[in-house]
Amino acid sequence: MDDLKLPCWAAGIALALAVTLFIRDPYIASVLNLIAIAALTAVSLRFVMLMGELNFATAAFVGIGAYTTGAVVTILDWPFAIALVAGGLVAGLVSIVFGYVTLRTKGPYFLLIGFAFTEAVRILYSKSTTLGGTSGMIGIFPPVALDGWMPTVIVAVSAALIFALYALERSDFGKILTAIRDNENVARTVGLNILLVKIACFAAASAAAGVAGSLHAFANNVISPGDFSFLVAAFALAYVKVGGEDNIVGPLFGSVLLVVLGSYALGLGGDEHIFYGAAITLAVLLLPRGITGLVTGRRARAAGKEH
Amino acid sequence: MTIEPVNTEPVPLAVAGLSASYGVVPALRDVSITLHSGEIVTLIGANGAGKSTLIKAICGLVRPSAGNVRLFGEDVTGLSPDRLVRKGLSVVPEGRRLFSEMTMRENLELGAFARSDRAAVGRDFERVIDLFPELRERLATPAGAFSGGQQQMIAVARALMSAPRVLLLDEPTIGLAPAVVDRIADIITRIARTGVNVLLVEQNAETALSVADRAYILEAGAITAEDRAITLAESPEVQRAYLGI
Amino acid sequence: MHAAEQPLLTTRGLTRRFGGLVAVSNLDLEIRPREILGLIGPNGAGKSTTFNLISGFYKPSAGELFVLGEDCTGKSALTISRLGLVRTFQHGSFMRSMSVADNILLGTIHPVKGTAARRARVAETAAMLGLTPFLHDEAGSLPHGLQRLVSIGIAFAARPRLLCLDEPLTGLNQTEVANTLTVLQRIRDEFGCSVLLVEHNMKAVMRVCDRIVVLHHGQHLATGTPAEIRADKRVIDAYLGHRHDH
Amino acid sequence: MQTAIQLILTSLQIGAVYILFSLGLTLVFGVMRIVNFAHGQLFAVSALVVATTVPWLAGWGLPILPAYLFAVVAGVGVAVALGLLMYVGGFRFFQRDLVGSFILSIGLVLVLDGVLLKVFGGAVRPVPEILPGTVSVLGATITNQRLALCVAAMVITGLLYLALTRTKLGKALRAVSIDHEAAMLQGVPYNAMALAGFIIAAGLAALAGALIAPVTIVSPVIGADYLVKGFIAVIVGGLGSVPGAIVGGLFVAAIETFGSFYFDPSSATIAIFLLVIAVLLVRPKGLLGHG
Amino acid sequence: QETIKLGLSVPLSGTGATWGKGSEFMCKKAAQEIAQAGGVKVAGKAYNFECLAYDNKYNAAEGTKVAQTLLNREGVKFIGGSLGTAPVQALQSLSERQGVILFTTAWGPSIKGPKFPLTFTQMNTPFEILPPLIRFIHEENPQAKSIVMLNPNDATGRDTEGVAKKVWSETGVKVLSSDFYERGTTEFQPMAARIASLKPDIVDLGAMPPADAGAVLKELDVLGWKGVKVVEVGTGIDGLKATGGNAIEGVYMGAAVTFDGPTATERQKAVNAEARTLLGESINAIQIGFYDSVYALKAAMEKAQSIDPKAVAAALPDAAFTSFYGDKVDFYGVDTYGSRQQMRLPVIITQARDGKLVEKSRVVPSAK
Numbered sequence A: 001m002d003d004l005k006l007p008c009w010a011a012g013i014a015l016a017l018a019v020t021l022f023i024r025d026p027y028i029a030s031v032l033n034l035i036a037i038a039a040l041t042a043v044s045l046r047f048v049m050l051m052g053e054l055n056f057a058t059a060a061f062v063g064i065g066a067y068t069t070g071a072v073v074t075i076l077d078w079p080f081a082i083a084l085v086a087g088g089l090v091a092g093l094v095s096i097v098f099g100y101v102t103l104r105t106k107g108p109y110f111l112l113i114g115f116a117f118t119e120a121v122r123i124l125y126s127k128s129t130t131l132g133g134t135s136g137m138i139g140i141f142p143p144v145a146l147d148g149w150m151p152t153v154i155v156a157v158s159a160a161l162i163f164a165l166y167a168l169e170r171s172d173f174g175k176i177l178t179a180i181r182d183n184e185n186v187a188r189t190v191g192l193n194i195l196l197v198k199i200a201c202f203a204a205a206s207a208a209a210g211v212a213g214s215l216h217a218f219a220n221n222v223i224s225p226g227d228f229s230f231l232v233a234a235f236a237l238a239y240v241k242v243g244g245e246d247n248i249v250g251p252l253f254g255s256v257l258l259v260v261l262g263s264y265a266l267g268l269g270g271d272e273h274i275f276y277g278a279a280i281t282l283a284v285l286l287l288p289r290g291i292t293g294l295v296t297g298r299r300a301r302a303a304g305k306e307h
Numbered sequence B: 001m002t003i004e005p006v007n008t009e010p011v012p013l014a015v016a017g018l019s020a021s022y023g024v025v026p027a028l029r030d031v032s033i034t035l036h037s038g039e040i041v042t043l044i045g046a047n048g049a050g051k052s053t054l055i056k057a058i059c060g061l062v063r064p065s066a067g068n069v070r071l072f073g074e075d076v077t078g079l080s081p082d083r084l085v086r087k088g089l090s091v092v093p094e095g096r097r098l099f100s101e102m103t104m105r106e107n108l109e110l111g112a113f114a115r116s117d118r119a120a121v122g123r124d125f126e127r128v129i130d131l132f133p134e135l136r137e138r139l140a141t142p143a144g145a146f147s148g149g150q151q152q153m154i155a156v157a158r159a160l161m162s163a164p165r166v167l168l169l170d171e172p173t174i175g176l177a178p179a180v181v182d183r184i185a186d187i188i189t190r191i192a193r194t195g196v197n198v199l200l201v202e203q204n205a206e207t208a209l210s211v212a213d214r215a216y217i218l219e220a221g222a223i224t225a226e227d228r229a230i231t232l233a234e235s236p237e238v239q240r241a242y243l244g245i
Numbered sequence C: 001m002h003a004a005e006q007p008l009l010t011t012r013g014l015t016r017r018f019g020g021l022v023a024v025s026n027l028d029l030e031i032r033p034r035e036i037l038g039l040i041g042p043n044g045a046g047k048s049t050t051f052n053l054i055s056g057f058y059k060p061s062a063g064e065l066f067v068l069g070e071d072c073t074g075k076s077a078l079t080i081s082r083l084g085l086v087r088t089f090q091h092g093s094f095m096r097s098m099s100v101a102d103n104i105l106l107g108t109i110h111p112v113k114g115t116a117a118r119r120a121r122v123a124e125t126a127a128m129l130g131l132t133p134f135l136h137d138e139a140g141s142l143p144h145g146l147q148r149l150v151s152i153g154i155a156f157a158a159r160p161r162l163l164c165l166d167e168p169l170t171g172l173n174q175t176e177v178a179n180t181l182t183v184l185q186r187i188r189d190e191f192g193c194s195v196l197l198v199e200h201n202m203k204a205v206m207r208v209c210d211r212i213v214v215l216h217h218g219q220h221l222a223t224g225t226p227a228e229i230r231a232d233k234r235v236i237d238a239y240l241g242h243r244h245d246h
Numbered sequence D: 001m002q003t004a005i006q007l008i009l010t011s012l013q014i015g016a017v018y019i020l021f022s023l024g025l026t027l028v029f030g031v032m033r034i035v036n037f038a039h040g041q042l043f044a045v046s047a048l049v050v051a052t053t054v055p056w057l058a059g060w061g062l063p064i065l066p067a068y069l070f071a072v073v074a075g076v077g078v079a080v081a082l083g084l085l086m087y088v089g090g091f092r093f094f095q096r097d098l099v100g101s102f103i104l105s106i107g108l109v110l111v112l113d114g115v116l117l118k119v120f121g122g123a124v125r126p127v128p129e130i131l132p133g134t135v136s137v138l139g140a141t142i143t144n145q146r147l148a149l150c151v152a153a154m155v156i157t158g159l160l161y162l163a164l165t166r167t168k169l170g171k172a173l174r175a176v177s178i179d180h181e182a183a184m185l186q187g188v189p190y191n192a193m194a195l196a197g198f199i200i201a202a203g204l205a206a207l208a209g210a211l212i213a214p215v216t217i218v219s220p221v222i223g224a225d226y227l228v229k230g231f232i233a234v235i236v237g238g239l240g241s242v243p244g245a246i247v248g249g250l251f252v253a254a255i256e257t258f259g260s261f262y263f264d265p266s267s268a269t270i271a272i273f274l275l276v277i278a279v280l281l282v283r284p285k286g287l288l289g290h291g
Numbered sequence E: 001q002e003t004i005k006l007g008l009s010v011p012l013s014g015t016g017a018t019w020g021k022g023s024e025f026m027c028k029k030a031a032q033e034i035a036q037a038g039g040v041k042v043a044g045k046a047y048n049f050e051c052l053a054y055d056n057k058y059n060a061a062e063g064t065k066v067a068q069t070l071l072n073r074e075g076v077k078f079i080g081g082s083l084g085t086a087p088v089q090a091l092q093s094l095s096e097r098q099g100v101i102l103f104t105t106a107w108g109p110s111i112k113g114p115k116f117p118l119t120f121t122q123m124n125t126p127f128e129i130l131p132p133l134i135r136f137i138h139e140e141n142p143q144a145k146s147i148v149m150l151n152p153n154d155a156t157g158r159d160t161e162g163v164a165k166k167v168w169s170e171t172g173v174k175v176l177s178s179d180f181y182e183r184g185t186t187e188f189q190p191m192a193a194r195i196a197s198l199k200p201d202i203v204d205l206g207a208m209p210p211a212d213a214g215a216v217l218k219e220l221d222v223l224g225w226k227g228v229k230v231v232e233v234g235t236g237i238d239g240l241k242a243t244g245g246n247a248i249e250g251v252y253m254g255a256a257v258t259f260d261g262p263t264a265t266e267r268q269k270a271v272n273a274e275a276r277t278l279l280g281e282s283i284n285a286i287q288i289g290f291y292d293s294v295y296a297l298k299a300a301m302e303k304a305q306s307i308d309p310k311a312v313a314a315a316l317p318d319a320a321f322t323s324f325y326g327d328k329v330d331f332y333g334v335d336t337y338g339s340r341q342q343m344r345l346p347v348i349i350t351q352a353r354d355g356k357l358v359e360k361s362r363v364v365p366s367a368k
């Protein structure tokens, strides 16, 4: 466990928490929340990319987490912590079933089926009157005691999960994932159950996405099916790509940069789309390896790209 | 010394001062080789020496950083592979690269993609199939369903379908049974006799030197020796390094 | 010989058809403990198919398969590999973008528990294969010869009872071939692991194998010691060709 | 019985447009191994241009049919030009890069969505009736416009199908989709094919848009609905497969039609999804997919 | 002169973009008129309104961002209007807490009532529109005995359907089927086939967007269905005509406004003409609400002689002002919602006749 770079993480998380404690401006606090949730979602998306798949169902699992939390808080009236855990748990469980079926497919099929799943789940919410239909659920408030501390809580929970996924990536489990991406058959020959590993990876990522959804629900107090369109995954992918996917720092950078840009762009009315889209387009065209790719230079994985 | 060409026809293939690299890692350094009319030339070298890179640089799959490639006197450096095929170059690439989901027949037909004379293509098809009669009844089998060695045969057959004037072969005997290796060697000699100029890249120096007229040795991206094949086969260093005697 | 020990692998009447083509036909094969068994034959003889059958990647069309006395007919690749039969593939049987250490580590994950124990197993395996100096290099950037060793390293790190190698020597130079053969012998001698070797490099096969099985058109053609096989007229006609009968 | 015929006819009409749309997706995937989400925008641009041009030309006194034909040319022209721009300025650099091209296409979707809204406004654009009247087919009614659309779509699909399966080009296309470098080594001009494939795909989307414009709701967001359905169609049929796109398009259209008729439209949408999952369980690469 | 910022949370992209843009236009129109007339006069000072429109994309998440931006970054104290149930709910959870006045077009009864003292509704909702509308249609078509309903699967559609089903049943019309479809759908043939197969006397397209409704009517026409057509909260004829062509003849609407009839004033015509060039279609009841809310605020501020939101909210229910429709209006709603927060707007019943919208009746609610 010596290569976990613990001091860096400790310093980074401490800094982030310090910022949340220092900032009292509610608007900036709300942007911090967005960044933390976006970072967690992006890291979750990247975690599945480790095994070579693009998980567009991320959007659906963020939604499942949010709706679970919404239901637990507003219908069952259970406490905050349980609601948070439930979001991750339910997303994780659903992802096991969904993954069991779909992880037999690969590449574009997996990508597109995730996209279709996202849309289908949204229709399910909107058809359910218990879940508020299209207008969504309201009144998902954190406990009063936490009211002023929400940014700190959100950043702390996100940071903890991001670190957990990082630790998993650096563990032997993470190496199996890379092996699956590189050469699935070899991993199969040495007694590893590939489908199981894939499902585990997918479930871990989806559970994290589910918690991101729970945090989203608590941060916004209101959720609606429209919140969880495939754009959630598309933006998460943008954070990963703009930041750089080789390293976990990439999605973190990407989230900070794009969320801040996006918050600024919100003032542009209908032009916001153009602005955000142009940012993404230019970033992929000009920085194919993302921002962190610029920094770390071209320790190219080019060999992997060849046949 | 190189053997001077007897006629004044342009040299089929002349590579001069070619360098190439993957990222910052250089793979070829100032490589010059020539293929004279009617010749079989072999390029031998340890693995990782850069043989495949040289082939790729000649056929346009890798962009050289310096130097040039001339095909029958014409500078073709940097042209895309498909243009080169139309100029008479054909390649059996490393790793075969068959179209695995397409049938053997389709693979062979694609070999003749750049040709328009249907009758001639038909004749060549028969001729090429005759070289590997054991595969004839399996023309409708997807290429990926053949054994490794069989695929290697199809790859050679496919390259011949373009009726090349210059043929580059990157380790065509890899994975072949000893008896088939001999057959391939034989086929190469026969093709060369029909006027095709052959550049043969091999690990298997024994076979390569036995069919080639002339040989180059490539080490760490640079040419370190060039001579008649027979002479090299008898050189003690070559024997030690490549023939394992 | 250890005649008393049960065979590691036995097949009875193993058959595999692809449509009308019989790739492997009615094959009886036995691999004994601590032996290096060569499997040779012309291209398309059915060697790789046999490999895929015994390692569970293909299901047999007919016949039976026993691994370490257990009936494994129709069992999955996963089950068979966990019994101690590990194979490599004819092409690129390793992970290009991972370091050599991580490549080898992959083989230890299922059989070895505990990080420290795995690291130790990796170090031991690398030392045995002479890969120690390259542990931190990216496998894809290594010379071809070392890449082949990495493939063997992954498989061997699982410490199988039976190691099945599909053409591990192609593209290797003389020194590398000699080196790899030494490794195979040590694997057998020091770890008691049997090796099933598919190869077209006859010099190497003759040198290292205890017994050789020859396939032809999916059928068993001959079995014997290297000397017997080299002298077998049918094998020379079908496979070796006459240039090699020196 | 008459209901069944009516529903089958409806499926065919809807399916015809889905097929055109998914053919483009599948073609681009086949040649370049990329998934282009901005395909729907090409479709929308063409429909919008047609919807703007027809009334404008009619306003100048041009009879409606020539006005429409002219508008189709304009719509397809604009969409193809846009496609060319996308290819030259972007997708060219992301061939065979599923993730990179995908994110690029998402960026383009956002930009184009915004631009289309600015240029054309959000209001629904009326297109006057081009071919008034209806015909009766086996007791079921169908408008002349839809009939023409259907016929046009079938002709285009048929031609493309022939071109891609019966000609050398089709073989080259399959080769390229398996291994583009090896294909180049056989003399297949890959770069030209990638460009051509992209442009043809843009043209197909544009034609679909131009054909559907007179019978549907033309607004800048029209592409989104078709995109989801189109992608589902190609997953079902198998990415990169031309017959797959045809089968998939009809599959989606049939479920949509029968589902909406016997249950309700939003259940039909969910049913489509469940059936896709079922198909993938049995055939992870779609009904007719490989590679 | 000082400026009072009015925040708007509206869709400016996607399907609802035109509505949002029209809303912004109407807010600015009102603000401009008020500025020209000397501004809002409070305690000896004159204030001008400034409209800040943000894109809520019709969903809660973006609605929250907009709410945060408006309330916490822009420091807005008055929401001049908001559109879309989900984003309005997101906005309301902040605005009520932070003491900000919220004007909205959203319909859900769940966002109204004494629990939300700072929330006001700026347009008629199904609760106001449907009873008089349905009664009117029933009187004109007493022979029609059965109905099929189709609505978008969202809050608007569900709310409308709930009320409409009840009122139709009360008038003795049999509901054969009531379906929902997803917004964004572009193919309506299957739905039309289903409706036609049920052979209803009336087809009620409830809260369907005009273009969608037009498409359904068109397909019904092709299938040979003839009967009474209703788009209960249809907001205009342009979208209907764009997709429905002649098939929309005779359709009844409850939320449309006509500007070509004899009742239209010069000002209405002028504003409408300006909007048409900008948006490509006539303004509708939703957008008009954004004009009226500005005048309501002005009236309340002047009445309260304060720009403190609490004081303004207290003054609002009785601060009568002249609405865009021409009538002098105040707020009501005790009977339905428990508090006076609904603008007392006339219910205008219109019908499509020869491609034009004709006003058939105008009912001014008299409830408390």
Ligand SMILES: Nc1ncnc2c1ncn2[C@@H]1O[C@H](COP(=O)(O)OP(=O)(O)OP(=O)(O)O)[C@@H](O)[C@H]1O
Binding pocket: A302, A303, A306, B022, B025, B027, B045, B046, B047, B048, B049, B050, B051, B052, B053, B054, B094, B203, C140, C141, C142, C143, C144, C171
């Ligand atoms: N795509 C690539 N990216 C990075 N480096 C590469 C790539 N291909 C080859 N190399 C490196 O370039 C050098 C030359 O490789 P090349 O394949 O040309 O050798 P070769 O002589 O053909 O060897 P072999 O006998 O193994 O085929 C090697 O060090 C190899 O690792």
Ligand SMILES: Nc1ncnc2c1ncn2[C@@H]1O[C@H](COP(=O)(O)OP(=O)(O)OP(=O)(O)O)[C@@H](O)[C@H]1O
Binding pocket: B144, B145, B146, B147, B148, B149, B150, B175, C018, C021, C022, C023, C041, C042, C043, C044, C045, C046, C047, C048, C049, C050
């Ligand atoms: N998936 C398949 N579908 C159809 N035929 C197959 C398939 N796999 C193998 N075959 C056929 O079975 C036969 C045996 O193939 P196999 O790969 O076992 O040969 P091999 O002995 O390994 O040959 P090589 O030395 O060339 O690798 C060949 O004729 C091959 O074409």
Ligand SMILES: [Mg+2]
Binding pocket: B051, B052, B053, B094, B170
């Ligand atoms: Mg090579």
Ligand SMILES: [Mg+2]
Binding pocket: B147, B148, B149, C047, C048, C049, C090
């Ligand atoms: Mg083999």
